[in-house]
Amino acid sequence: MNITHLEHTVIALLFQALFWPLVGRWVAGSLIVAVFLGREIAQHEYAGGGANEVWYLYGLFNHWSLDSVLDVLTPAIACTVLALLMPGSPLWKRVKARR
Template sequence: MNITHLEHAVVTLIVQALFGLAFGNWFIGGVMACCWWMGREHAQAEDRWVGRFGQGRRANMPWWGGFDPKAWHMDGLLDWVIPIVVAIVLYVVSLVIGA
């Protein structure tokens, strides 16, 4: 685990809390933040695929290039999995306390 995982989790909590407190919808704030991290990490996986298998040209990448497990690593996975777990925990807490 590195500092980016913690940073992503904190930003997710902030976005989720802002939406939860402002609009009373704790779910959508968490979903928005988590989708941001998932999209970001997917784009980085596409870039890794192009660098490794596409001779540096995006045009050489098939549609599934960003989903290729060879383009992913544990750090990239944790960059979006940890914010999802944190957002779920905050959402459940918000349901329990009735916020």
């Protein structure tokens, strides 16, 4: 794990919290994770020679490494955990009902 995974996670959580009141916790997390996924796919297309040089789904299937997978997976996991713990979630309601 390197610093970019932590950076992506912190950015994703901040944007999820920012967009949560506007679109909901699940959509907010999904939006920012989709941005990071698109960024990784674009980087893989660029590594293959650019968008005009490769086939349509090239970036989706080529040049993936553990580092690039973790650049998307760590924010996805963090956003999922935050969405489960935010007020209004079923887990939040269950914990609050026990008190």
